[in-house]
Amino acid sequence: MHNFYGLLLFVIFGMLALFFGRYFRNVKNLKASLVQVSKSFQELDAQAKLILQTDLELNKTQEALDKRLNGLDALHKISRLISTTLIEDEIFHRLNQPFLIELGFEKFLILTFQNNGPFTVRVDFGFPRNEVAPLGKTFNSKPQILQPVKQGKIISSLSAPKDIKDIFTGILSVRQFIATPILSQKNVLGIILAGNQSESYTMTEGDEEVIAILADQIGHSLANARLFEQVFRSSQELERKVQDRTKELTSALEEVKRISKTKSDFISAVSHELRTPLTSIKGYASILITGKVGAVPDKVRERLEKINKHTDNLVGLINNLLDISRIESGRVEMKFLEHDIPSIIANVQDLLTPQLRDKNIQFTTAFDDALPNVFMDAGQIERVFINLINNAIKLTPISGTITAKVTHDSRKVTVGIADTGIGIKEEDIKKLFTEFYRVENEINQNVKGTGLGLALVKKIVEAHGGQIWVTSTVSVGTCFYFTLPTGPKTSTPEA
Amino acid sequence: MATRVGIGFSQNYNTRLAAQEAAEQAKKYLQSTRVDLAIVFSTIHYAPAEVIPVIYDIMNRTRIIGASTPSIILPSQVANRGVAVMAIISDQIRFESGCVPYLKLKDKTEAGRELVKSTLSEFGQKQRQLFFCIADGLLDGLSDLIDGIKQELMYNLPMIMIGSSDDFRFQQTFQYYKDTAMSEGATSLVLGGRMQVGISIQHGFKPIGKPRTVDKVDGPLILSINGRKASALYEQYFGTEAETLKKGPSSPLSFRYPLGVRLPGSQQYILRNVLGVLDGGALICQDKVPKGAEVNIMIGNQASHLEAAAEAAKDVRAQLTLKKPSFVLIFESITRCKLMGRGAAEEISTIKNIFGDGVPMIGTFCLNQFFRFSQDPSTDPWLVQNGNVIIVGVL
Numbered sequence: 087m088h089n090f091y092g093l094l095l096f097v098i099f100g101m102l103a104l105f106f107g108r109y110f111r112n113v114k115n116l117k118a119s120l121v122q123v124s125k126s127f128q129e130l131d132a133q134a135k136l137i138l139q140t141d142l143e144l145n146k147t148q149e150a151l152d153k154r155l156n157g158l159d160a161l162h163k164i165s166r167l168i169s170t171t172l173i174e175d176e177i178f179h180r181l182n183q184p185f186l187i188e189l190g191f192e193k194f195l196i197l198t199f200q201n202n203g204p205f206t207v208r209v210d211f212g213f214p215r216n217e218v219a220p221l222g223k224t225f226n227s228k229p230q231i232l233q234p235v236k237q238g239k240i241i242s243s244l245s246a247p248k249d250i251k252d253i254f255t256g257i258l259s260v261r262q263f264i265a266t267p268i269l270s271q272k273n274v275l276g277i278i279l280a281g282n283q284s285e286s287y288t289m290t291e292g293d294e295e296v297i298a299i300l301a302d303q304i305g306h307s308l309a310n311a312r313l314f315e316q317v318f319r320s321s322q323e324l325e326r327k328v329q330d331r332t333k334e335l336t337s338a339l340e341e342v343k344r345i346s347k348t349k350s351d352f353i354s355a356v357s358h359e360l361r362t363p364l365t366s367i368k369g370y371a372s373i374l375i376t377g378k379v380g381a382v383p384d385k386v387r388e389r390l391e392k393i394n395k396h397t398d399n400l401v402g403l404i405n406n407l408l409d410i411s412r413i414e415s416g417r418v419e420m421k422f423l424e425h426d427i428p429s430i431i432a433n434v435q436d437l438l439t440p441q442l443r444d445k446n447i448q449f450t451t452a453f454d455d456a457l458p459n460v461f462m463d464a465g466q467i468e469r470v471f472i473n474l475i476n477n478a479i480k481l482t483p484i485s486g487t488i489t490a491k492v493t494h495d496s497r498k499v500t501v502g503i504a505d506t507g508i509g510i511k512e513e514d515i516k517k518l519f520t521e522f523y524r525v526e527n528e529i530n531q532n533v534k535g536t537g538l539g540l541a542l543v544k545k546i547v548e549a550h551g552g553q554i555w556v557t558s559t560v561s562v563g564t565c566f567y568f569t570l571p572t573g574p575k576t577s578t579p580e581a
Numbered sequence: 582m583a584t585r586v587g588i589g590f591s592q593n594y595n596t597r598l599a600a601q602e603a604a605e606q607a608k609k610y611l612q613s614t615r616v617d618l619a620i621v622f623s624t625i626h627y628a629p630a631e632v633i634p635v636i637y638d639i640m641n642r643t644r645i646i647g648a649s650t651p652s653i654i655l656p657s658q659v660a661n662r663g664v665a666v667m668a669i670i671s672d673q674i675r676f677e678s679g680c681v682p683y684l685k686l687k688d689k690t691e692a693g694r695e696l697v698k699s700t701l702s703e704f705g706q707k708q709r710q711l712f713f714c715i716a717d718g719l720l721d722g723l724s725d726l727i728d729g730i731k732q733e734l735m736y737n738l739p740m741i742m743i744g745s746s747d748d749f750r751f752q753q754t755f756q757y758y759k760d761t762a763m764s765e766g767a768t769s770l771v772l773g774g775r776m777q778v779g780i781s782i783q784h785g786f787k788p789i790g791k792p793r794t795v796d797k798v799d800g801p802l803i804l805s806i807n808g809r810k811a812s813a814l815y816e817q818y819f820g821t822e823a824e825t826l827k828k829g830p831s832s833p834l835s836f837r838y839p840l841g842v843r844l845p846g847s848q849q850y851i852l853r854n855v856l857g858v859l860d861g862g863a864l865i866c867q868d869k870v871p872k873g874a875e876v877n878i879m880i881g882n883q884a885s886h887l888e889a890a891a892e893a894a895k896d897v898r899a900q901l902t903l904k905k906p907s908f909v910l911i912f913e914s915i916t917r918c919k920l921m922g923r924g925a926a927e928e929i930s931t932i933k934n935i936f937g938d939g940v941p942m943i944g945t946f947c948l949n950q951f952f953r954f955s956q957d958p959s960t961d962p963w964l965v966q967n968g969n970v971i972i973v974g975v976l
Contacts, residue, residue: 127791134790134878138818138838141880145837152922187626188661192750284750284831 150290153190157296160188164300168307172314177307178208186211189300190293191280193260195221196304197232198268198276205232208276217259224257231257232265235277241265242294255281262289266301270309278304350411357404357411364404368397399536406538410521413545420463420549422574427460427467427499428453431490434471438479445484449475452491460499461574466546473539474503474566480529481507481564498552498572504565510558518556519544543568584671584907584975586941587611590655592663599664600632604639607668616640618676618770620667620910621647621757622945625748627664629755629762636666637760644678646770647757648715648745652918652925654911654944656933659925667943669908674975675774677704680758682766689722692767693729700769701733709738709773711780711973715756716767718744718915718948724868726767727951738771739780741971744948746915749831754948777976779900781893782952784852784914784969785885788841788877790818795874803840803864806876810862815855818878826858836916839968841879842870852879852968854916867949867967883924886917890928890970894935897974905937906974911944914968918946932972 167180178196186194186209193212197205207222225232231253235241242264243251254263260281268276278301282289371393374382382390412418428451435442435449442449471490478488486506493500510518514525522537524530547554547568558564587610591602600623608616619640623632629649637645653665669676679700681692696714712734716723727742734740745754758768772778793814797804803811815823815834825832834855841850857865870876897906911932921928933942950966 131791135818137789138878138880139820139822141882142819142822142833142837145833149833149919149922155923284748 150292153290154292154296157189157293160185161296161299161303163188165303168303171307172311174308174311174315177304177311181209181304186280189280189296190289191264191282191297192284193258193279193281195258195279196268196276197222197225197279198308199236205229205277221257232277235265235267236274238267238269238274240267240294240298242289244289244291244294254279259283264289264294264297266294266297268301268305268308270305275305275308346414350414353407353411357408361401361404361408364397364401368394368401371397403536403538406536406542410538410542410545413542413549418549420466422461422463422550424459425462425464425467427457427492427501427570430464430468431471431492434468434475437472438475441476441479442488445479445482445486447479447482447485448487450487450489452489454493457492457494457499458572460570460572462550462570467550467570470543470546470568471503473543477539477566478503478505478507478564481505481509483507494572496572498569500567500569502565502567504563506563509560509562510556510564511560515556515558519554584669584674585611585613586908587668588655588941588943589666589668590653590660590663592660596627596631597635599627600635601639603664603666604636604668607666608639611668611670613670614641615670616643616668617671617674618669618678619643619645619647620669620943621645621665622650622653622943623647623664624651624653624660624662625649626662629757632664633757633762634760636664640666640668642760644676644770645757645759646678646713646715646768648743648945648947649755650746650945650947651748651915652946654913654929654942654946656929656940656942659929665943667908667941671774671776671907673775674772674907675704675707676770676772677701678758678768678770679703680756680761680763680766680768682763684717684720684726684767685765689725690729690732693726693731694733695729696726696767696769697730697733700771704771704773707773708775709771710776710778711772711975712738712740712769713772713973714740714742714767714769715745715947716742717754717756717765718746719751719754720744720765723949723951739778740952741780741912741973742949742951743912743945743971744950746946746948749915749919751830772975777901777904779897779906779974779976780952780971781896781900782950782966782969782971783889783893783896784881784966785887785889786839786841786850786852786879786881786968787885788843788850789880790878792843792875792877795870795872795876798870798872799863801866801869802859803866803870803876804861811864812858812862814876814878815864823858826855826864829857830854833919836919836968837880839879839916840864840866840870841877843875843877850877850879851966854967881920883921886920886970887924887928887931890972891931891935893970893972894932897972898935901974901976904976905940906976907941908975909936909940909942910973910975911942912950912971912973913944913946914950914970915946915948916968917970920968928970936974 164181164185167185168177171177171180181196194209195207195213196209198208199205204226205222207218210218213221241250241254243255243262246254254265255261258279258281260283263279263281266278267274268278278297280297371390373379375387375390375394409418431451475488475490482488482505489504491502491504508527508529510525517523518525519540521541524535524537544554547570551571552569554566554568556564556566587607589603589606589608591599591606593599593602604619607619619636621633621636623629633645651661653660653663655665677700679696681687681696681699684692697712700712701709712730714730716726723744730740730742745756747754753764755762755764756766756768758766793807795803795806796808805811806814812823812826815826819834823834826834830836836854839852839854842853843850853866853868853870855864856867859865897909909932918925933940936942950969950971952966952971
C-alpha cells in the first residue's frame, strides 16, 4: 500500500514536474516571444519614425515644387500680360492684380524712380489702402534704406543681416521680405518689395529667383515702353516739323504762283501795249520805204529798212513773250488733231532750206517704221521744230549735218534733233530752257536772239503732255529730244 | 419644376461686378425671378460687405447663407480667387435660415439655443431633414455653441457645422446671412420637406507607429501621453522639427500629421490637429480628447485623401439610392487645401465623376468641422473633427 502511494506520489510528482517543466518552458518561450514582439514593435516604431521623417521631407519638397510651379505659372501669366502693352501706366495697371499673390507673397510694393528722383509707388497689393502713401513717404525720407537695391543688389530676409532685416520687416509689417531691383539693360528703373506676414507662407531661395525673374520681366517691359514712348515722341515731333515745312512750302508755292501770274499778266499787258505802237511804226516805215509819200534818199531808206527789221525783231520777241504767257496762264487753246510728224518735219525742212543751203548743211531724217500719228496742235509743234532746227543750223558749222530722228513706243513718240555743232557746256545745259537765257559763245555774240525760243519750245511740249531735254558734247554736237504722247488729248493743259 | 439649381462664378477684379456677374449667372439658370435660397462663398480678395448686398438684391432679397474661404470648390475647378453663388428654387425642399451675431459677447450655449429656435420657428412644422450651421472658425468655445444647438435639436435632426475661414492668416473670417456679412457670428440653415439627404465624412489618414494612451487631459489640452509630456510624442518622431508646432496651425506637422483618436470598439479614427504646444509640453487641440483614449500619429498622402473623397461621394450616392442628387455641397477642411495642393482639382473631378455630369456642386474650405448624424448620444465627445471632407447630397 505504501508502495502504491509512493508510486502514486512519484507519478504525480513526475507529472507535475513534467507539467511545470513544460509550463515554465512555455512561459520562457512566451517571454522570449514577447521580447521579440516588443523588439519588433520598437523596430516598427523606429521604421515609422523613418517613414514619417521621409514623408515630411517629401511633402516639404512637394510643397516647394508646387509653390514653384504656381509661381512659374503666375510669372508666365504676368509676363504675357505686361509684354503685350507698350504703355508704362498700363504695365503697372496690369501688375496691380491678384496674379501677384500666386507668386507666394501676401504683400507687394513696386516703386519706380527716374534720375535719382523720389520713389513713386506704382503697384501696391496686400497693404491697407491708408498705409500705402506713408510707406512711399518713409522710403523717400530714408533713401539710404533702399540704396543698396538701387545699386542692383537683392536684399532678402534669407540673407540680410539682422539689423537690415529688422528695418524692412518693421516698415513693411511682414515676417519675411525680399527687395529686388528692376533692371533694364543699363540701369535700375525701380524696386520690387514683396513680403509675407502669415506663418503659412515660408519664403525660400526659389522665391528670390521668381521675384528676380519678375523684376527682369518688368524691367524689359518698362525699357520697351520707354523706348516706344521716345520713338513715338520723336515721330510726333518729326510729323509736326513735316507739317510746318509743308505749310511753309505751300505758302511759298502760292506766292510763286501769285508772282508768276502777276508776271504773266504784266508781260501780257505790256506786250499788247507795245505791239500796237510797233505796228504803227512798222506801217509808217513801210510806207516811207515805198516812196509813196515822197522820194526817199538812199541813206534814209537804209535807216528805214533797219527800223523795219528791228521792228520785226521786236514784234517777234513780243509775240514769243505773249505766247509763253498765254501757255503759262492756260489762255492758249490748243487744237489737238491727229497729224503725222514726218510731214511736219518735211514742211519745216522746206521752210528752212535757204538757211541750210547757205551753210551747206546736210539735213537727214530717220523715222521708225509704222510711226503712229500723234494728237497735236500742228501749228505749235511746227514752231517747236522751226526753233530747234533753226538753233541747230545756227550752231552747226558749214558742211555740218543735222539729223531729225523719230522713234516710238506704245505710249509716246520721241523726236531727236541732232547737230554736229559746237556743243553746249554742262553748266549751260541746266539753264537752257530758262527765259531770256542765252548761252555765251562766239555764235551767239554775232547772231542776235531773244533767249525766249527754247523757253517757248518747252512750254509747248509740256502743254502737249511731253518732256524735253538735251544732251551735248562740246565740239561734237548737240541733240534736243522731246516726247509727245500718242494718245488723244482733249483739253488744253494748264502750263 | 421639382428643384432647379444654378451656379454662378466670377473672378472680375471689381468686387461689385464680380458679385453681380456671379449672381446673375446663377439666377439665369433658374429661369425664374423667384429664388428660395442662395449659398455664397467668396475669397478674401473681395470685400464681403460689398459682395453680399449686391447678391441679395439680385436674388430678390431671398435667404442667403455663406462664408469667406481661401478657395472655392466648383464643379470644374478649385478657384483661389472669386465669388460663387448657388441659387436654388424648389417645390419640394423647404429652406429657412437664421443667425446669431456677436457670439464673442454672448453665452455661446444660449446663443446655440437661440440660433436653432430662430431658424426652426420660421421653418414651421414641416418635416426637417438637416440642420446646417456656419460659425466663425476663429472663435473659441464653439463646443458650447454646439451644446446649445444640441440641447435645442434634441437628437432628432442630423446636423453639420463648419467654421468659416480666411486665407490661412487666421485673422478674420466672415459669415453671410441675408444682406449682411458678419464676423464672430453664426448663421444657420434648416432643410426639410419632400427631400432625401445623404451625408458622408471621410479623411484619408492611417495610423502609424505605436498606439499610445492619453493619461492626463484638461479640456482641449492633452497634458500627458504614456506617462510623458504630450509633446514628446511628436518630438520622438520628428525631432527638432516638432518645435514648429509652436507656430500654431500653420505648422506642417499640425495638418500633415494630426493626432488620430481611436473610437472605442471601432477601427475608426477621429482627427485632432495640434494647434500649438504649451511650455510644459501640453498639446493644444481644437476640442477635447477623453482621458484613456488611444492615440496615434496619423499619416496620409494625396492618393489616400483622394480615395477618402471618392469613398465619401460613393457613400452619399448609396444613401440616395444611386439617384442623381439635385445638388451637392462639399465642405473640406482647410488643412486638406494644403494637403492636396495642386491635386485639389483632381479630387473635385473624382467627386464629380461619381455623381455624374451636370450635378450642381459648390463647396468651401473650413476651419473646423462638427457633425452628428446618428441619434446615439455616445458619439457626442467625437463631434469636433478636423481634416475631413464632408459631402452632402440633396435629392
